[in-house]
Structures are given as C-alpha cells and as structure tokens.
Amino acid sequence: MATTDTTRVATTETGRMGRVAYARIAPNEDLVQGVEKLCLAEGFRHAFVRGGLGSLIDASLGLRDGGYQQVAGPAVEVVSIAGEVRSGPDGAPVAALAGIVADTQGNVYGGPFLAGWNPVCVTFEVTLEEWLPDTETAA
Amino acid sequence: MTQSLHAGYHRPRMLRHVGRFSPVRIHSMHHQSGRHIRLLLAPGLSLYDALVRPLAEIGVTSASTTILGGQFARLEYCVAPPDPSGHAVIAYSPPIDAGAAYLVFGNATLGKDMQGKALVHCHASVRVASGEVKGGHIVPQASIVGAQPIPVLVTALEGFELRQALDDETNIPLLKPFKES
Numbered sequence: 001m002a003t004t005d006t007t008r009v010a011t012t013e014t015g016r017m018g019r020v021a022y023a024r025i026a027p028n029e030d031l032v033q034g035v036e037k038l039c040l041a042e043g044f045r046h047a048f049v050r051g052g053l054g055s056l057i058d059a060s061l062g063l064r065d066g067g068y069q070q071v072a073g074p075a076v077e078v079v080s081i082a083g084e085v086r087s088g089p090d091g092a093p094v095a096a097l098a099g100i101v102a103d104t105q106g107n108v109y110g111g112p113f114l115a116g117w118n119p120v121c122v123t124f125e126v127t128l129e130e131w132l133p134d135t136e137t138a139a
Numbered sequence: 140m141t142q143s144l145h146a147g148y149h150r151p152r153m154l155r156h157v158g159r160f161s162p163v164r165i166h167s168m169h170h171q172s173g174r175h176i177r178l179l180l181a182p183g184l185s186l187y188d189a190l191v192r193p194l195a196e197i198g199v200t201s202a203s204t205t206i207l208g209g210q211f212a213r214l215e216y217c218v219a220p221p222d223p224s225g226h227a228v229i230a231y232s233p234p235i236d237a238g239a240a241y242l243v244f245g246n247a248t249l250g251k252d253m254q255g256k257a258l259v260h261c262h263a264s265v266r267v268a269s270g271e272v273k274g275g276h277i278v279p280q281a282s283i284v285g286a287q288p289i290p291v292l293v294t295a296l297e298g299f300e301l302r303q304a305l306d307d308e309t310n311i312p313l314l315k316p317f318k319e320s
Contacts, residue, residue, distance in 0.1 A: 020173035022203065022296055024315045026164040027308065028153045034165060042169050050173070050294045051203035051246040053262035055219055055229070057154055067146035074154065075219040075229045079262045079274035080244045100244070100264050102274030104220040106235065108264055109142055119151050121219075122229060123306070123313045125248050125260070127203035127294055129173055 015137070018130035019044070025124040031056065031078070032095050032115040035126060039085050039093040045136070047128040049097065052081040054124030059101045061111030068117070071109050075121040077102045080110075085128070154228050158307040168316040170298035174199075179288035180209070187279035190249060191257040194293065199249070201296040206245035206263065209289030214240040214265060214282040216275035227310045234278050238268025242289070245277065250301030250314045258303055260314060 021042045025034035031054075039047055055075035060068045083097035100110045176199065180189035194202060215234040222230035245263025252258040261277040299316050306313045 017173065019169045019171055020294060020296065021167055021169035022299070022301065022316050023165050023167035024313065026161060026166070027156055029164050030151070037165050038167055041165060041167055051205055051248065053246045053248065053260065057152060060149075060151070063144065065146070067144060069142055069144055070149070071142045073219075073229075074221060077219055077262055077275055079264045081246070100274060102218065102264070103142065104218050106216065106218050106273040106275050107142075108272050108274040117149070117151050119153060121154065122227070122309050122311055125203075125314060127248075127296070129294065 013133050015131055015133040018132045020050070021128045023126050025120050025126065027120050027122060029120050030116050031118040031120060031124055032097055032113050034120065034124065035085060035095040035097065036093045038126065038128060044085065044128060044130045045087040045091070045093070046131040046133065047085040048131055049081060049083045050127040050129045052078065052124065052126040054078055055121035056101065057119045057121045059109070060114045060117035061109060062114050063111070068114055069109060069111060071101055071103050073104060073121060075104070078124070079108065156228055156308050157225070157310045161308045166315050168299040170296065174295040174297055176293040176295060178291040178293050180284045180291060182284050182286050182288060184284055185280050186261065186277065186282040186284065187259050189284050190247060190259055190291070194249065195257065199293065199295040200251065200257065201301040202249040203294045203296065204247045204249065205292045206242055206247060207290045207292065208243055209241070209287060210285035211240050211242055212283040212285045213238060214242065215278040216265065216273070217278065218275045231276060234281060237265055237273065240268060241266040243272065248301065248314055250303060252303045253312060258314065
C-alpha cells in the first residue's frame, strides 16, 4: 500500500500573538493586496485575520481547475473572511484569504479571493493580529 | 445572472466615486497587543444591545468581533445595489426580513457613530427561515437573539478608537481609526 511521506513537512509552528492592527482599505484597492500592504505599513511579517467586512465591486473566487468564479456587483458584500499573511525571506508579505460573499440579491458564494481581482467598492474594514513564531523570536 | 465561471485573464473594473479621490488608500493604526474577550449574546436582546451593553460595562467601545453562530428569533439584513440617486455608488436596500434565522458566521465591528453613540457594523451569512443561505449587512437593532446565548470572540482595540466620519470620496459615513479623544 502506498503511503505519503509527510516527515519533511513542518505541520506545527509554535509562537505567540503580537500587535493588533485595524485598517480601512479604500475603494478600488485590491482586498488581498490591501491586506499585504497593511502588513508592510505596520511592519507585520506574519499575521492572522481577526475580523473583516466590507464590499467589493465584483468578486473573483478561485476554482480548483485554475479558473475563477466571478460574482458581479456592485456591490458584492464580504460576509465571512478568514486567512493569514506570511512573509518569506525577502520580507514580502503574501496573504491567503478565503471567504463567503453575497451578491446584490443576497445569494452567497465562497472560495479563495484571487489577489489583484477583488477591488474594494466602498470600504473594507480588517483587523489583523501579528503572529510571532518562536523560531523567529528566540534569538 | 450575477455569477459566472471563467478561465484566463480579466481586467478588474474600477469605479469612479462622487467625491474627490483621497491619497490615503490604507488608513491603519495598531496597538502593542490585543485584549480578547469571550462574550455571550444574551437571549431576547437585539444584536446591538447584546454586543454594546456588556462590552461598554468593561470599558470596550472599539472592537472587532467574530460571531460564532447561533439562532436568532428574528433577523433582518440588507444588500447593497447601485444607488439610483447618484448620491453614492451604492446604497443599502430596505431591510429584508429573514424571519427566525440561524447566523452561520459573522463579523461585527464596534465603534462610535458621528454623534458619539455606539455603532455596530455587521456582515454575516445566515440560513433564513425558508432554509436558504443568504448573506448581507445585518440590521443589528432589528435582529433579536434567540433562546440560546450566542458566543462571540471579541478583539478589543486599545490605544486608538473607531469613529464614523463622512468619507469625502465615497460620500458615505464610514468607520475609520483615530487617536483616542
């Protein structure tokens, strides 16, 4: 029977929560890149989304085959969101965000938000909590 | 038809708002740490009162909250279609009565309105009385917590506060972070 070797994959990371940042992202800014820019602005390398709500002009949600589902607005309301931001050795933050959106009839759709393709309509409020891995803070 | 499946590139569209473009695109503030609170929304109260009152009693007036799911005796929500008046690009619809609805997951921001009164801005997905799942902007004063308490994870914002102010670009009053007054 074939088995999957998972021994080289780090599945746990211990650490602690650090600073808390709140931002209002303005219209026409991309949701995903806006969260990444927030991390650059506040100096967060890694973070978790603690809360977020707002509206998008249209939403683009990634599909398994590499395509996307487009939900037309305006406005498409973001009614659930979760995700994290991670920075690599170059320090550039990369946000991975997923959630549920509602169209102008209240119908709901869900999936990952594609970076660059989810422009804010009126406002997006987001709260991030900084994540400080022990491996980066022990020294 | 409000959704479609695609492959390949598309150019995301932008909107021109009614007011003057603001050069500040990401308006942020931070504090050295967050204060976390587990709150139970009390049965029979409106979502507004069930959030605002107990948090005010412990000195919390600005917060980001996650509503972890629970039954409401009744719930109202709005959607946000284009504003035909041209006053802004969108406007909230009249409240939609969801009846006895189950709030699946929601986020609510607590701040102060332009008169200094507590303001709750909540978006959520809900299973409405008919069984359909819908989503939108919850009307907190008109949505009544059901018979069981509903847990909420609160991240209190300290060192700054959230206040509603008229946003010149969109011509809509919005929550933004400010130094504490």
